[in-house]
Amino acid sequence: MIKLSTLVVAISLALSSQANATTITASDKAIKLAKDTILIDTHIDVPYRLHDKWADVTKATDDGDFDYPRAIQGGLNAPFMSIYIPAHLEFEGKGKSYQLANLLIDSMEAIAQRAPDKFAIASSTADIEEQFKQGKLSIAMGMENGSPIEGDMKNLQHFFDRGVRYITLAHSQSNHISDSSYDIRRKWKGLSPFGKKLVTEMNNIGMLIDVSHISDDAFYQVIELSKTPVIASHSSLRKYTPGFERNMNDDMLLALKKNGGVIQINFGSSFVTAKAGSWGKQLKSTKESAKKEGTKLSNDFDAAYRAKNPYPFASLEQVLDHIDHVVALIGIDYVGIGSDYDGVGDSLPIGLKDVSSYPNLVQGLMDRGYSDTDIKKILSGNTLRVWKQAEAYAKKH
Known part of the structure; x- marks a missing residue:
């Protein structure tokens, strides 16, 4: 007699095998374009994955969506590793989020130190470009949830000094900075008084502001306050997921264009299809x-x-639909990649199952008529532009 657990595993494996099939096969040209271009993914959740269960991602791993061999296969050379802080009340304002953030940053530095021939910490666009020339995989960092700031601007400077280059102001619950799109309690009706001051100070030091996860009101307040372009590091479009505030609607995209920012499309199936x-x-x-x-x-x-x-896994084609809509509405200069690999479990689309899959995305863009120049903007050019603008503003302030 087969145990239920055994049967379920067998069925799950069969479904997983089916899901890994893809209708788009990357050509040699697509693979070469991915590998010959700086490829920035602004949201990969490796740090918290390793916090839960350590794995040596400098080598091939048996689980997860990221490791060095697969990254090289996919052409990924500049991921923003997410310093993710859970939105628990036990973390907020009690020193625990600050401690965890530093611990996760330590783990990224450990990877770079473990394999200095493969990895290097990147804290500037110049680092990204130089490390690409050296053939190294850059580890940039973004903080998902501003809870570790703990109401103290000194902590903002501390994390900037440690290499964090964007902060997602809130996560799944409102915090001392901003309301969350997931939280029905709109404590601040957007940004808190401290959050409004934080936006200005982030501008001044060159820290990118990430508007993913925050409420619509908070988004528009950030747009009004920020003197530099913002990013939505891992968001998709509400057009395809009606009522899902975590994604962005067309009015928000138009405001993002006016700001000069970039939306980096999230690959998670629930972000892609209703x-x-x-x-x-x-x-x-x-x-x-x-x-x-x-x-x-x-x-x-x-x-x-x-x-x-x-x-109901989303498809690569549906991910491409999100990119197409951004381009049709506001232009090619405002869209990038924020996969959420290692952050959305096994919900990844058919054809985009891990970091080896970027050439499939490139092939899909080629098939839809995107030029090499446009594809390079999506892979990194647009994100590098906003990052450089933040760096330039900080030099003046």
């Missing part, structure tokens, strides 16, 4: 109903549910 988002809500509802009925949930509950209700 169908995937609805699946997640249905799973949550089913679990809550079972708990109310007194049913004890097994460790295999999620896998068993997925076996009966296969997850």
Whole structure:
């Protein structure tokens, strides 16, 4: 007799195998273009992945979405590693978020020190460009959730000095800086008084402001206050996910263009299609109903549910639709890549399952008529532009 857990694993593996199939196969030209170009992905969650379970990503790993061999295969040479701080009340304002942020930064420095022939910490656009020439994979860092600032501008300078170059102001709950798009309690009705001061100080030191995760009101307040272009480091479009405030709508895109910023498209299926988002809500509802009925949930509950209700993975083509819409609405100069690899679990689209997959994206762009010049803007040119503008502003202030 086959155990339920064994059967579920077998079904899950079969589904995973199906999901890894792709209708787009990268040509030699697409692979070469990816590898010959600085390729910046503004959001990869390696630090917290390694915090949960250590793995030597300087070598091939058995799990996760990132390691050095796969990055090289995909042409990824300049990821922003996310210094992710969970949005727990036990972290906010109690020193724990500050401590965790420093610990995660330590882990990235350890990777660079472990394999200095492969990795190097990058804290400027000049670092990115020089390390690319040297054939090294740059580790840039962005902080996801501004909780570690803890209301003290000295901490902002501290993390800048440690190499953090953007801050996502809030995460899944409102904090002392900003309201969150996920949090129905709109404590600040946008930014807090401290948050408004923080935006100015981030401008002054050259720290990019990341508007992913924050509420719509907070977004427009940032746009009004910021003297430099902002980024949405890992967001997609509300056009394809109606009602999902975590993504950006067309009015926000138009405001982003006026600001000169960039939206980096998130690959997670629930960010790409409404169908995937609805699946997640249905799973949550089913679990809550079972708990109310007194049913004890097994460790295999999620896998068993997925076996009966296969997850509706987004496709690479649908990710490309998001890029197309940004380009059609506001132009080629305002879109980039923010995959959320190692941050969205096993919800990644067919054809974009890990960091080896960027050539598939490049091929898809080529197939849709994008020129090499335009593709290079998406891969890094647009992000480098806003980063350089932030650096230039800071030199004057």
